[in-house]
Amino acid sequence: MSGKPKLHYFNGRGRMETIRWLLAAAGVEFEECFVEAKDDLVKLQKGGSLLFQQVPMVEIDGMKMVQSRAIANYIAAKYNLYGKDLKERALIDMYVEGMTDLNELIMGHTFQPAEKKEQHFATIVDRATNRYFPVYEKVLKDHGQDFLVGNRFSRADVQLLETILAAEECKPDILAKFPLLQSFKARTSNIPTIKKFLQPGSQRKPPLQEKDVKRVMEIFH
Amino acid sequence: MAGKPKLHYTNGRGKMESIRWLLAAAGVEFEEEFIEKKEDLEKIRNDGSLLFQQVPMVEIDGMKMVQTRAILSYIAGKYNLYGKDLKERAWIDMYVEGTTDLMGMIMILPLQPADTKAKHLALIIERATTRYFPVYEKALKDHGHDYLVGNKLSWADIHLLEAILMAEECKADILSAFPLLQAFKGRISNVPTIKKFLQPGSKRKPQPDEKYIANVRKIFNV
Numbered sequence: 001m002s003g004k005p006k007l008h009y010f011n012g013r014g015r016m017e018t019i020r021w022l023l024a025a026a027g028v029e030f031e032e033c034f035v036e037a038k039d040d041l042v043k044l045q046k047g048g049s050l051l052f053q054q055v056p057m058v059e060i061d062g063m064k065m066v067q068s069r070a071i072a073n074y075i076a077a078k079y080n081l082y083g084k085d086l087k088e089r090a091l092i093d094m095y096v097e098g099m100t101d102l103n104e105l106i107m108g109h110t111f112q113p114a115e116k117k118e119q120h121f122a123t124i125v126d127r128a129t130n131r132y133f134p135v136y137e138k139v140l141k142d143h144g145q146d147f148l149v150g151n152r153f154s155r156a157d158v159q160l161l162e163t164i165l166a167a168e169e170c171k172p173d174i175l176a177k178f179p180l181l182q183s184f185k186a187r188t189s190n191i192p193t194i195k196k197f198l199q200p201g202s203q204r205k206p207p208l209q210e211k212d213v214k215r216v217m218e219i220f221h
Numbered sequence: 222m223a224g225k226p227k228l229h230y231t232n233g234r235g236k237m238e239s240i241r242w243l244l245a246a247a248g249v250e251f252e253e254e255f256i257e258k259k260e261d262l263e264k265i266r267n268d269g270s271l272l273f274q275q276v277p278m279v280e281i282d283g284m285k286m287v288q289t290r291a292i293l294s295y296i297a298g299k300y301n302l303y304g305k306d307l308k309e310r311a312w313i314d315m316y317v318e319g320t321t322d323l324m325g326m327i328m329i330l331p332l333q334p335a336d337t338k339a340k341h342l343a344l345i346i347e348r349a350t351t352r353y354f355p356v357y358e359k360a361l362k363d364h365g366h367d368y369l370v371g372n373k374l375s376w377a378d379i380h381l382l383e384a385i386l387m388a389e390e391c392k393a394d395i396l397s398a399f400p401l402l403q404a405f406k407g408r409i410s411n412v413p414t415i416k417k418f419l420q421p422g423s424k425r426k427p428q429p430d431e432k433y434i435a436n437v438r439k440i441f442n443v
Contacts, residue, residue, distance in 0.1 A: 052319050052352055063311065069290065070314035077307050086298050090284060093291035098273050131273055 005030040006059040008044060010219060012212065013107065013205045015068040016056045018100075018159060020204065022072055024197035025158040026079035032203065038219050076155040088150045095136070095148055095156045099163040102132045106166045110208045125174065128167045133178050136160055140180040146187060153191070161188045169207055226251040227280040229265060231440065233433050234426045235328065236289045237277045239321075239383060241425065243293055245418035246379045247300035253424065259440050293317075297376040309371045316357070316369055316377040320384040323353045327387050331434050332443065342391060349388045354399050357381055361401040367408060374412065382409045390428055 005023060009016040011034040023030050035041050035055060045053045051066045058065045061078075065071045076082040076092075083089045105124055112120045139148055148156040164185050167174045175182050189198060197204055208216065226244060230237035232255040244251050256262050256276065266274050272287045279286045282299075286292045297303040297313075304310045326345050333341045360369055369377040385406050388395045396403050410419060418425055429437075437443070 051315060051356055052322070061308075063308070065311060065315065067315050067318035070311060070318050073314050074307065074311045077310070086295060087282075087284070089298065090286060090291060090295045093294055094272060094286065094288050097288035097291055101273075135272055 004028075007032045008035065008049070008057040008059075009055050010035045010216060011205065012208050012216065014056075014208075014216075017205055018103070018162060019056060019058065019068060019071050019075065021158050021162045021197065022075045022079075022081065022155055024203065025155075025191070025193050026075065026081060027193045028075075028079065030203070035219060041219055072155070081153070081155040081158070083150055083154055084152075088154075091149045092154055092156045095139070096159050098132055098135065099156075099159045102128060103159075103163050103166055106163075106170060107208075109170070110210065110213055121170065124167075124170055128170075128174055129177065132163075133167075133175070133181060136184075137178045137180050140184060146184075157184075157188055158194070161185060161194065166207075225249075228253045229256065229270070229278040229280075230276050231256050231433075231437060232426070233429050233437070235277075235437070238426055239324070239380060240277060240279060240289065240292055240296070242379055242383050242418065243296050243300075243302070243376060245424065246374075246412070246414050247296065247302060248414045249296075249300065251424070256440060257436075262440055290321075293376065302374065302376045302379070304371055304375055305373075309375075312370045313375050313377045316360070317380050319353055319356060320377075320380045323349055324384050324387055327391060330391075331429050332438075345388070346392050346395065349391075349395055350398065353384075354388075354396070354402060357405075358399045358401050361405060367405075374409075378405075378409055379415070382406060382415070 005028065007016060007019065007030055009032070011032075020030075035044070041055070044050050044055070044057070049064050050057055051064070054066060056066065056068050056071060058071050060071075060074070065074060073082070083092050102124075105127060109117070109120055109124060136148065143151075145151045147153050148160065160181075161184075164175065164181060175185065188194060196202060226249065228237060228240065228251055230253070232253075241251075256265075262276070265271055265276075265278070270285050271278055272285070275287060277287065277289055277292060279292050281292075281295070286295060294303070304313050323345075326341075326348065330338065330341055330345065357369065364372075366372045368374050369381065382405075385396065385402060396406065409415060417423060
């Protein structure tokens with residue numbers, strides 16, 4: 001019909017990575033058009049492609065969608081990763097918003113000024129191990145099922161795996177006290193579409209390096 | 222069991238205000254339990270009511286819902302304010318995320334240090350008039366309907382009205398270049414449930430004052 005979804009963003013994780021994960025998990029092939037310099041962003045803005053002059057933008061089903069949450073919601077619903085009814089969607093939304101908060105905290109680390117980095121790192125570890133991971137560990141413990149919601153694979157599972165891996169990049173043993181999350185991680189990583197996405201050569205992006213911060217700031221500020 | 226939804230938050234706008242607006246617009250009566258001091262927050266943290274130790278929290282339909290967006294999406298879905306299909310939902314989501322970004326900027330204005338307040342206010346006005354309001358003005362112009370999406374009242378319209386009123390509190394004539402938004406404001410304000418919410422004595426909260434901000438800083442350690 002409309003071909004593959006086309007993602008417009010810089011060549012890094014940022015606010016597009018969760019969308020890449022969701023599409024990959026749903027087995028949907030996509031193309032990417034990278035914003036590499038400010039001129040690329042200006043071109044998109046002047047061309048009227050960006051509703052609020054911002055990326056992420058995803059061309060999908062005849063729409064130029066913006067706002068990462070709107071895009072993720074659309075993909076999740078389209079590919080049946082959003083629960084079976086309003087109440088399951090409510091649970092998925094609550095869990096996913098928590099993961100988004102933690103993921104944003106982790107992503108913000110590279111942008112911290114040198115003198116704040118250590119404290120920021122401590123906050124990440126504290127929040128992950130005292131506020132967020134205990135919640136998901138308890139959810140899995142209480143129902144004893146393989147997936148977070150409705151005994152069925154959903155976007156909540158995809159995003160939890162994404163967040164776990166990002167947290168482990170900060171502190172490799174961050175799941176030490178969470179045995180159910182450890183087995184969740186292994187199990188979910190083995191889902192064929194996800195396993196493929198985790199292999200080298202996929203469209204998954206590496207974490208932002210210090211040396212790239214300046215370049216990224218120049219594009220967006 | 223069913224009862225009225227019960228909102229847990231401070232006695233002020235913050236992140237709960239959009240939820241109050243949506244419930245009111247849907248004609249749903251609700252109760253409020255106010256966090257007035259740090260001990261009140263500690264209490265609901267310690268009794269396990271807050272999934273991520275944060276408010277807003279809304280008791281609704283047997284759930285203790287947290288996370289503003291999750292709560293809003295649930296209410297919108299439940300009361301048929303979320304469009305008729307996936308594509309309408311996509312547009313509502315995009316529009317609501319835009320007004321969320323704008324209102325988020327306005328919400329943190331009182332928390333800015335004195336020396337950057339003026340600059341922040343200028344940025345709010347610039348974004349409102351060059352990034353956000355032109356989008357909604359154009360949406361209304363292009364389809365000529367009374368409502369943003371699907372020719373029917375939705376969450377997007379209610380959220381936009383809330384954003385317009387908040388922006389006008391920053392600059393009274395902020396809609397001067399947007400005739401369709403002016404008409405939209407008049408029209409949506411007259412929807413009976415919304416008209417009621419806009420009257421004195423409703424659960425709509427006033428703009429934060431110095432005293433409220435000081436208390437919020439104490440309760441939330443910000």
